[in-house]
Amino acid sequence: MGTPVLYFGGLFNYTDPIFGIQIYIWTWGALLFLAICAWVGFRYGMWDKYKPLWGLFGAIKAGTQAAFIFNMGLISELMSERDAKCIFDYSTIKYTGLSWVRRWFFNYATVFLPNLPPTKAIVYKFAGVNMDVQIAKKLQNYDWENYSSVTVGGVHTDIILDADRWTVRDSPQHKLIEQQCDTHNEANPDDQIHAYSKYMRYIMEKKLPLPVGVLDYIIIPWSRIDSSFPISKVSSETEGANRQFAKEAEEADNNSLSKYYFPILMGGFAFAFFLLMIRVIIHYVH
Amino acid sequence: MGVLVAEPVNQTIAAIPTPVINAIPTVEWMKINPYFDWTVVLGIPFWIFVDVFFVLLLLTVILYWIFRLRKMISVKGYVDAMSAATQEDVMTWIISTTKKLTIECLKKRDTTLSFYNPTNITKWVHTSREAVIHIGGMSGVIVSEDYYKTRDFVSEIALCSATDAFNANNPAKPIKNYTDYKAYGRNMLEVSHPEGLRVPVYSIFNPDKFKKYFPSGLTATLKGGIIIRDARELNLGSNKLTFWEKVIPMAMIMVVALIAICAAWFVPLTGL
Numbered sequence: 276m277g278t279p280v281l282y283f284g285g286l287f288n289y290t291d292p293i294f295g296i297q298i299y300i301w302t303w304g305a306l307l308f309l310a311i312c313a314w315v316g317f318r319y320g321m322w323d324k325y326k327p328l329w330g331l332f333g334a335i336k337a338g339t340q341a342a343f344i345f346n347m348g349l350i351s352e353l354m355s356e357r358d359a360k361c362i363f364d365y366s367t368i369k370y371t372g373l374s375w376v377r378r379w380f381f382n383y384a385t386v387f388l389p390n391l392p393p394t395k396a397i398v399y400k401f402a403g404v405n406m407d408v409q410i411a412k413k414l415q416n417y418d419w420e421n422y423s424s425v426t427v428g429g430v431h432t433d434i435i436l437d438a439d440r441w442t443v444r445d446s447p448q449h450k451l452i453e454q455q456c457d458t459h460n461e462a463n464p465d466d467q468i469h470a471y472s473k474y475m476r477y478i479m480e481k482k483l484p485l486p487v488g489v490l491d492y493i494i495i496p497w498s499r500i501d502s503s504f505p506i507s508k509v510s511s512e513t514e515g516a517n518r519q520f521a522k523e524a525e526e527a528d529n530n531s532l533s534k535y536y537f538p539i540l541m542g543g544f545a546f547a548f549f550l551l552m553i554r555v556i557i558h559y560v561h
Numbered sequence: 562m563g564v565l566v567a568e569p570v571n572q573t574i575a576a577i578p579t580p581v582i583n584a585i586p587t588v589e590w591m592k593i594n595p596y597f598d599w600t601v602v603l604g605i606p607f608w609i610f611v612d613v614f615f616v617l618l619l620l621t622v623i624l625y626w627i628f629r630l631r632k633m634i635s636v637k638g639y640v641d642a643m644s645a646a647t648q649e650d651v652m653t654w655i656i657s658t659t660k661k662l663t664i665e666c667l668k669k670r671d672t673t674l675s676f677y678n679p680t681n682i683t684k685w686v687h688t689s690r691e692a693v694i695h696i697g698g699m700s701g702v703i704v705s706e707d708y709y710k711t712r713d714f715v716s717e718i719a720l721c722s723a724t725d726a727f728n729a730n731n732p733a734k735p736i737k738n739y740t741d742y743k744a745y746g747r748n749m750l751e752v753s754h755p756e757g758l759r760v761p762v763y764s765i766f767n768p769d770k771f772k773k774y775f776p777s778g779l780t781a782t783l784k785g786g787i788i789i790r791d792a793r794e795l796n797l798g799s800n801k802l803t804f805w806e807k808v809i810p811m812a813m814i815m816v817v818a819l820i821a822i823c824a825a826w827f828v829p830l831t832g833l
Binding site for chain 1: 593606621633660674691693696697698714716736743747751774802808810817819826830
């Protein structure tokens, strides 16, 4: 052990009068307290506000696509690409014949993606990287809608209309679709359906019968279409805003010099104080 | 506080342990700890290293969250609109011509949405009650740079789906663009679908696909410029101040500042 020293002239070795603990120990507590406050402040004060959009961060982290799912009322939810597009959850399949050691390292994606290197499979398993989209693409022979609607923060993001709750895993519609596709895939191993978009296409092309309880189309009234695609221009649609902007412009013009009041006043006082100080200093020097 | 012993501080004591520690010059209320004041390396005591650890911990926490939050910068408008929560602040999803989507908080005046930054003249007109999105308890609108009105995905998918089917059955007179739609497409579609247009319940939206059914050239920035020009022409100026009405308060402020300067210059220093 080295020799003890009084660092900073022993400034931090002073003790408090109540507990008799050195200041440097108090600084540890203060720094720890600040770290906890920072964590709580960021986590609950800022990060929590983004809660409906956390999926975006998940997609950035995992390097996958994301999807905004809309219903008819344009109520939206941000989902992973897997939840938005894939019909099946491959992790729920019972994989038998695995020893307990193998089960520990087993990544179910290797069953469908034999070219996945073992090291990557293990890393993906423990990092929680979901490969269901890649599995679905492969099982559909890459018959996949690959364009993205938009990019959000560098993440390819689809904007998807789901008017009949197909993507809600517990909905009766999803269960019916899953059951029907499972039957179809067993009978047609070369033409499997693993994505909602392909299922929709087959329903529209009448290649598959529509199960009872599942909708294929919904009617949008003309009033809503006309609101989005007006064929006649309403001349007064911006008149109210025009008047509001005119009023704001007028106020801005009237107050165009007011922004200089405070700097001029403060500048004047500061200069006066400076002059006075100079005079006082000169007075004492003389 | 006690009296400081007149010894050089920061000095290293040659020997260890207890008798030497007792010999370190201290004052009343100053305490030496044989472990925390132990000089680990380069004469730096152990407590400094513990302090550095906690500073690094604090920095790690701050940087971790800053980098995490920076990833959400493109959707920051969602939080801004939620925090502002007035009638004027509207969460707006803006789709650019490069298909980049950002969420921003815009200012709403009557039917018009504009940026808070007055130098950005881009404006959108929101007249459709159906074109309102909801996410996480927040309502807002979707707009794009190349069209001055708010957009409704559902109507756009329905119209495109209906016109695709219509064009397949009417190759002689298809609906190819806004002009066709306005001239005859709207009426013909209403004849074939009097109750409304059918939309597939599961559809992936492509923002570019529907552009052809919007009137071309009516960009949001052009519309913004027109609104500003019209507003200037309105001349509401009943309360418009004259040149002297604007200058007199400014002159008064300048006089006050000048008086302060003169006082500082001429005030007698007798008695100081």
